[in-house]
Amino acid sequence: MDLALSAADIAFRDEVREFLKQSLTPSLKRSGDLMTSVFSNFESAMAWQAILAEKGWAAPDWPVEYGGTDWTVNQKIIYLKESKRAGAPSLLPMGIQMLGPILIRYGTEAQKHELLPRILSGEDVWCQGYSEPGAGSDLASLKMRAVADGDDYILNGSKIWTSFAHRSNKIFCLVKTDVDSKPQAGISFILVDLDSAGVTVAPIVSIDGEVEQCQVFFEDVRVSKDNLVGKENQGWEVAKCLLEFERGGYCYYAAIEKQLAQVRRLAAEEKTAEGWFYELDPVFSTRLAELEIEKLALEFTENRVNCLAEGKPGALTSLVKVAGTELSQKVDALALELRGTHLPLLQNEALSYGFEGGFIGSEHGLNIMNAYLNNRASTIYGGSAEIQRNIMAKQVLGL
Template sequence: MLSPELVRAGERTTSVFSDFEAGRKWQSILHAKGWGAPEWPIEHGGTGWDIQQHYIFLEECKLANAPNPVMMGIQMLGPMLIHFGTEAQKQQFLPGIISGDDVWCQGYSEPGSGSDLASLKTTAEQDGDEYVVNGTKIWTSMAHHSNWIFCLVRTGKEVKPQAGISFLLIDMATPGITVAPFTSLDGEVEQCQVFFENVRVPVANLLGEENQGWTVAKYLLEFERGGQHFTIELKKQLSKLHRLMASETNRAKEDPTYAYRVAETEIDVMALEQTELRIKGSLSAGDNPGALSSLVKVSGTELGQRCAELLIEAAGQSAIPWQSEVLSPEYTGETAAPAECVTTMAEYINSRATTIYGGTAEIQRGIIAKHVLGL
């Protein structure tokens, strides 16, 4: 199932996104096997696996260096459609999501409205059986590859900010949409800014009730924060770290302080894994993980940063050579750095953003303080 090129794409993944074409091809393969959306209900194409079966599947995919499918539709929008969507919306959108034929991006953040998402200014004014959308979204992952976007828009102005927001599903081919990609520090293009100028969207593409989009958005963010599987990737990173430390020329293992930091990180990853499995159990039972998803998001992203820092230190000067072309799964030439280190610097750079997107670590700690600790 996994071709050498797909394996290279998995090995050279430096963020939550693998090479786009490789991820899409892998999603197509999974869909053909009936594994396109394992956590969805069986009636919508899910597998019916229990928590352990699904966790083992994901872990085996990671160990086999499978690329990450583009998951905005599968992991985030799909559950929202199943929970809030009309039957017509489910029939229209779910098949394209699970097959990978439709690629979705998320239109939440705006310039000046990131952590304070309720202050968003993109408007949608109803005109007959359509909304007319004007505004802009930023940090929109994979928008340059997407043919659909799910968006938070302001439909009510005379109410408190959260009460005037709606959730729209927008075809990216609609006239008036412009996408401007950004090049990241690692040389890759993942983020974009999307502009809407008099974009007409059918009212039928409203998910949930008008002015109730904040409810949908919060539910979605809990899937984004708690629906990830941080520990599977963290354990892979720790295995890579031990391989580097086992090298005869590596001196990191001789430093007792460094060894202590590695052991401490491994213990914390084990603890996080148990919390993640508790949340998966809650989700599979139909419960809302609530503030626990914020706890996992903070712990998972900060542990990811710690692993990235440990890898940089273990790699030493081997992390310095920069060959952006090596990150492409098509590249089969020589590398300036050892194979274990070609992605180390890019992974470190990308890890810095993880405590920002999906809700900053500061915002998550505020949620934990209020809803878990009762402060």
């Protein structure tokens, strides 16, 4: 597919730029610029989703009949790239990017009619119940049980590393519905209200002092069989499909481009131990240039994969996920050097939505230490880098 911009693409790009210019408040832009993970802080993400939902741009990958945009691949790339460049906060992906496409593909008409509009509006905030204390990348080893009881299931078990469970009202879960079959064949995909009796959400404080992950406990939780997505014991198929949307649909190279722009700004402000600005240091400049080249290669790869997929993610999303997360960690490591004596400081309050107080050091570098610590997990979540390489070896290379 030709990625050169047509006259229509240029007009669309200008429309996106004008919308972002008019709609991004200073607080929203600051939140987007100072993100510390793939997630924006909750308040800015929901505020930006409300603006996008009113515009009709909250779910570009959905079919038009469910609230999507009917954009071309080029238009989606333009929108993602321009949003990152403008400093727009990212939306929480669990509902729009992950569950929404699954409901459209596997859900009943009743589920689509009830749940999809509530995802778009932000009335429902979803979290993902996949990983367990003994089943992370090896999801087939999960133990959480769902035992049939008339028209309901009774759920017992726990999920861990559940992003934003403490800010969500619903969770989609993988559960064991048949313990006698082989592991992958006995799993089902079910939707649960987090305010159900027997559900307990326990926040986990991360190394950067923030709460992004939680553990969720289920004790004799009663859930209607109407909440099953797909058929009973079809959950492994549904789960793999969802993971493709989780690994794809994220503009890695545009996010890394923003990271590199932050490094360049800091390099013009921070000095080396010898007393000159980092941007004038030949060793540092060479390392930065090498990362710029890797970013360019990632951009071409990601655009190629997006064009091949045309809205239907496949195994090649694993390639983009590995390349994107590993390059992002390299940029994090280089950015650390620029913080100098300010490196150890975690100024979490200064990163909050709407903050207007004082801080130490350059505002451009406020999030670097937090981002470095949080991003250590990027090559683990969504399936570890080792798992991604196995997927590519088997499904792409046929090894």
